[in-house]
Amino acid sequence: MNDHKVIYLIPDDNGGAMWCEDPAPEPGMEEYDAIKYIKYEEIAARDRLINNVVDVLDELRLPHSTCDDCWYSCPKSEDGCCNDDVGAECNCGADEHNSIIDKLIKQARELVK
Numbered sequence: 522m523n524d525h526k527v528i529y530l531i532p533d534d535n536g537g538a539m540w541c542e543d544p545a546p547e548p549g550m551e552e553y554d555a556i557k558y559i560k561y562e563e564i565a566a567r568d569r570l571i572n573n574v575v576d577v578l579d580e581l582r583l584p585h586s587t588c589d590d591c592w593y594s595c596p597k598s599e600d601g602c603c604n605d606d607v608g609a610e611c612n613c614g615a616d617e618h619n620s621i622i623d624k625l626i627k628q629a630r631e632l633v634k
């Protein structure tokens with residue numbers, strides 16, 4: 522058993538492949554020709570980190586703003602807005618902010634599939 526966290530399978534001179542710690546150890550070799558193997562415990566650690574990042578991102582969601590004077594509240598706030606002329610769309614920035622959070626969470630979850 523070795524203590525490599527990452528090792529590469531690279532093409533050798535005979536049309537086969539060999540294990541190497543460097544994806545392109547010699548001039549003229551392309552790292553894109555290597556296959557990267559990552560030790561399972563490293564992947565599991567990355568998955569835990571990504572899941573923690575997702576939890577933190579989830580906590581960064583913003584509620585729609587509610588003002589004491591409901592005239593200025595976001596139409597999507599729990600109590601709504603008293604000004605019917607503003608429509609029903611978010612005007613406090615929470616939807617835009619939360620959509621960015623949603624995109625980041627979606628991208629992060631793709632990494633742990």
Ligand SMILES: [Zn+2]
Pocket residue numbers: 584585586595596597598610611612613614615616
């Ligand atoms: Zn809003």
